[in-house]
Amino acid sequence: MPKLGMEPIRRAALVEATIAEIGAAGSLDVTVGQIAKRAGMSTALAHHYFGGKHQIFLAAMGQILRDFRAEVVEALGKASTPRARAEALIAASFAPSCFAPATVGAWMTLYAHATTHPETHRLLVLYQRRLRSNLTHALRRISTDPRGDAEMLGALIDGLYLRAALAKDASRDAAMAAALRALDTVTGALQ
Amino acid sequence: MPKLGMEPIRRAALVEATIAEIGAAGSLDVTVGQIAKRAGMSTALAHHYFGGKHQIFLAAMGQILRDFRAEVVEALGKASTPRARAEALIAASFAPSCFAPATVGAWMTLYAHATTHPETHRLLVLYQRRLRSNLTHALRRISTDPRGDAEMLGALIDGLYLRAALAKDASRDAAMAAALRALDTVTGALQ
């Protein structure tokens, strides 16, 4: 009983199932069969709509980045001062959703695959460029070297996230506190 | 023509071949067959000496960490002042050998697998603990908060490495410079 206009629904279901399956497995060692099963369809249909496994994964990673971006813009919207903008960026980077198993697994494999797959690499640089741009803008009035400090803070956020996400006792708060402390140090002279 | 005492030789050859193959592929998507071929033996022999693929990879990652550690202790040996020790740790973390394709690939997959494989996770925390310990010791006399600053610097180093290693134009120098700048900031008050 083919209902028309299923394509967007199926695609969304597959992306969601992919993220869920990545979270359950903790890695990208997930088969198309598992994903299709969770999404309630056959493997053939998954291939029909996406063309291949790689494209399914790419869509899933893109979705995760889009979700993260939504969280960022929402947090930035509530911030009025430069300082609040910087804090919002940090808070978004260490939001609970970033520590969901699926998100962590996706990020780690994003890193691992960035070295080989150019499309994956493009997704990663997109994220990094946006974060740097946002941080630079936030620091424009409260740092003596917005560019350099933004680069430093961006790398620090990634490093802290890496450690917190991989630690068994997900120490979200400690990581966020460390990032905020660094922000204090950076802006200390102008505050 | 079985020569005796081949086991350590074969194991070393397999580990070396694994690292080389990871570098060539840029990821852990490497088969036992490829590794064995590069090491000049049959897949059966590789299994005979290591028992399984996972153990071969684990041995290779352990070797990479051991190589890194050797580089660290050598750099630390040449350093006499606390400041020089901190600089040596940073220099070792951004040494050219850390940017060899094989090393980058191994690190990224180490991160990716740490979420699932406990043994891999143990290797990672071993590295992190050592780096933090070394940094804390180096900062003991030149920072007002050696513990906190060591944690921050460690995360910063990881984050900077992550970005530099995955950038097409491997910007080693810039990353190292950023880390040294952060060291300046941290020790500024006591210098």
Place this chain on the structure above:
DNA sequence: TTTTATTGATTGACGCGTCAATAAAAAGAC
């Protein structure tokens, strides 16, 4: 003759992607 070294061949499983077939909705023909 026992232990160590070594491999070709094989097995068993798994997974991606394809294809033919089925079914129903939409669009066009008359």
Place this chain on the structure above:
DNA sequence: GTCTTTTTATTGACGCGTCAATCAATAAAA
């Protein structure tokens, strides 16, 4: 308003390749 055709949806089955791991067999050293 029926009949036909095309488009969209959907799946079971399967081919083809890959790969990890095993085994039986061979050969030399102890």
